[in-house]
Amino acid sequence: MAGISNPSFPIISFEPFLKGDFDAKVKVAQELYDAFHTYGWVYLKDFGISEEEIDEMFEHSKSFFEDQSLEDKMQYKVTSAAYSQGYTSNGAESSDPNGGRSWKECYEHRRFNNDLCPAPKTANDFREFADGFYNKCFNLASEVLQALSMVMGIPHNFWDDKLAKADPQLRLLRYMAIPAATLEKPGNYRINPHTDYGLCTLLFQDEVGGLEVDPFHTGEFRPATPIRGTCVINIADLLQRMSNDKLKSTRHRVMAPTISKEELARTGILPTRFSTAFFVHPDPATLITPITSEGEKAKYEPVNAGEWRTMITSRNYGYSLPDSKALNVATVAAA
Ligand SMILES: O=C(O)CCC(=O)C(=O)O
Numbered sequence: 001m002a003g004i005s006n007p008s009f010p011i012i013s014f015e016p017f018l019k020g021d022f023d024a025k026v027k028v029a030q031e032l033y034d035a036f037h038t039y040g041w042v043y044l045k046d047f048g049i050s051e052e053e054i055d056e057m058f059e060h061s062k063s064f065f066e067d068q069s070l071e072d073k074m075q076y077k078v079t080s081a082a083y084s085q086g087y088t089s090n091g092a093e094s095s096d097p098n099g100g101r102s103w104k105e106c107y108e109h110r111r112f113n114n115d116l117c118p119a120p121k122t123a124n125d126f127r128e129f130a131d132g133f134y135n136k137c138f139n140l141a142s143e144v145l146q147a148l149s150m151v152m153g154i155p156h157n158f159w160d161d162k163l164a165k166a167d168p169q170l171r172l173l174r175y176m177a178i179p180a181a182t183l184e185k186p187g188n189y190r191i192n193p194h195t196d197y198g199l200c201t202l203l204f205q206d207e208v209g210g211l212e213v214d215p216f217h218t219g220e221f222r223p224a225t226p227i228r229g230t231c232v233i234n235i236a237d238l239l240q241r242m243s244n245d246k247l248k249s250t251r252h253r254v255m256a257p258t259i260s261k262e263e264l265a266r267t268g269i270l271p272t273r274f275s276t277a278f279f280v281h282p283d284p285a286t287l288i289t290p291i292t293s294e295g296e297k298a299k300y301e302p303v304n305a306g307e308w309r310t311m312i313t314s315r316n317y318g319y320s321l322p323d324s325k326a327l328n329v330a331t332v333a334a335a
């Protein structure tokens with residue numbers, strides 16, 4: 001596995017949790033908890049999804065975005081915040097309260113209903129692939145939550161009822177090639193700074209780079225450089241609330257990758273980047289209440305997980321710019 005010398009947050013092997021005895025599991029669980037407590041993020045390796053499977057997922061993603069015209073993709077447009085499934089074109093979503101612009105397109109896949117999934121029209125059994133990769137992510141996320149329950153002082157079956165009808169969201173992302181100058185203008189990002197709003201997120205990135213996190217919660221963003229053979233996992237808002245701030249939901253954004261000055265001088269264009277996120281949301285009926293120890297004051301009111309999700313999803317689409325009609329990718333690259 002290619003490594004980097006000074007990662008912004010820890011790299012943890014999940015294998016001892018998946019294959020080891022009880023003590024080995026607790027050790028990994030504690031490492032995860034500590035990293036999530038300090039940084040909110042980890043790189044996970046040896047997590048049971050192979051590099052080949054991840055490469056194959058990126059091939060499907062590329063084919064979805066690039067083998068279909070914008071008009072084709074717009075047939076699958078997300079139309080409901082309560083049920084965000086389908087395609088989101090460039091500029092149609094932003095979680096920036098200042099109206100910032102995120103240069104990306106997405107496809108969202110859900111667990112139970114995928115009415116806007118393009119199968120069977122696209123090649124490569126897109127739906128079968130999306131369901132299959134989804135299930136792998138769901139299993140991994142369930143194991144990670146199970147690990148956390150071992151060191152959070154909560155019963156081992158704590159997650160069972162919250163995950164039985166959980167409804168996470170697999171998101172394929174494509175950051176189109178744009179002029180480097182575009183991201184130098186204020187308010188322009190590949191994805192604007194935000195926290196995720198479910199329990200936690202699994203994230204797979206290609207080799208391009210550009211993801212940055214604020215690991216010390218100070219506003220100083222550091223690169224989450226892609227490391228082959230790893231995914232990253234970050235805590236999201238609901239788990240921060242549930243842990244009464246012991247686990248951190250850390251701001252992150254996607255900016256220009258560090259490409260060589262020569263390459264940039266030659267093209268002036270930032271390369272296309274692909275990533276895939278798996279947003280882990282519990283059963284929408286779950287009441288998210290801070291878990292506190294004796295004498296500890298709860299920092300948050302309980303919230304209903306489903307209402308919380310719909311509220312933030314509609315906010316993200318509501319903030320989209322007035323000119324956010326789908327842009328033709330070719331026009332964007334020339335902008
Ligand atoms: O593309 C990435 O690396 C990050 C994506 C992300 O943060 C999101 O979709 O919430």
Ligand SMILES: [Fe+2]
Nearest residue numbers: 194195196252
């Ligand atoms: Fe995110």
